[in-house]
Amino acid sequence: MKRVKRSKKRDERDVNDPFTNLPNDMIVEILMELPPRTIASLRFASKHLSSIILxxxxxxxxxxxxxxxxxxxxxxxxxxxxxxxCFQSLSQDLSSSSNHDMVSFKMNPDLRYVFTPPVRGLICGRDGTKVTVGNPSTGQFVSLPRVKTRRQDILSVFGYDPVNDVYKVLCMTVVLKRSNMSRSGNVVSWEDIVSEEHQVITLGAKEKWRMIECKYPHRHYSGYQGIDKDGFVYYLAYYKKKRSLMSFDLSSEDFNVINLPEDQMLQQFGELVNHAGKITIANQGYRNVELWVLEDANKGVWSKAAVVFPPVGSLCFFALKGILNTGEMIFAPRLSPNPYFFICYDPKSNKVREIVIHGIREDYRDTIQVFSNHVESCMVL
Structure with missing residues (x-):
């Protein structure tokens, strides 16, 4: 093996590193008080700091x-x-001033990423077959290999596998044609069209898409998002001519079907939301929201709650973005107003408050997504 000579300048820099004179416990204590973007920048200031941060x-x-x-x-x-x-995180109690600075990164003007809900500090965006994963708290994003498909309808779901301590992206694709014909020449009904490809990619040095098998022929719903929870990702799909909830085990990479309650409205409407850590399907009406909460995924046990909104306006103009641990419901406007604001409703106290977000420019407002229960991370990709 050829011996590599170390640079004298590098040795001198290591020797003169002032952070080597501080106890590691003290450095960690200081870093824990800093926002993720600052921590990510500090890794370039010192080799010793970098070893701790990474x-x-x-x-x-x-x-x-x-x-x-x-x-x-x-x-x-x-x-x-x-x-x-651009990304900006806000204190979830919305009364604190701990709103971290906005982080941003330049992107290809031809790409229009739609992001999935954040998972343990990271977020995933997709535009067609192009996928990116990054840390919105630091502004660091990496591009993943293109999805292996020429299909037109793709659903991507992002999640974390706690067993193997890795992040994964699940993609499913469906062929969309003006007329789907069977071999006999008969028109294939909409109900018979299913997702034909299921692929998974694991974030890492040798990342690539892998085709996997699914024992349950189903078709995902376009425009809907999945939710990550406890090593599984969940998404709504059409299975055996019924609307169902699909689960995907990120460790074993097995699919499963969870039947929905026999409710006519639930079979037609409702979207997945994070209900203080519980998988919930929310069906919004004019001034009420029906919440179907999955209490036991293995047994398919659901509970139902109805929330009536105070007579301050129609919910049709707002979308439920999540329910906090306090029970407060976060609604975001479907059309971005100026200035931009949230509506927060506490069913217990029956109080509604409006949280105005200042500083959002005119050319940003039609592309805003809102996510609840985001956990900031200092992870470097």
């Missing part, structure tokens, strides 16, 4: 602390030739 144990420690203070995450994309993707 250590998995520090990342886990920071994640554990952040998990006790979940936040709201706003995703914005600036229009025009010089597109900019």
């Amino acid at each position: 250590d998995k144990e520090f990342t886990k420690l920071y994640m554990t602390q952040s998990s006790t203070q979940p936040r709201l995450l706003i995703s914005m994309r600036r229009r025009g030739d010089m597109q900019m993707q």
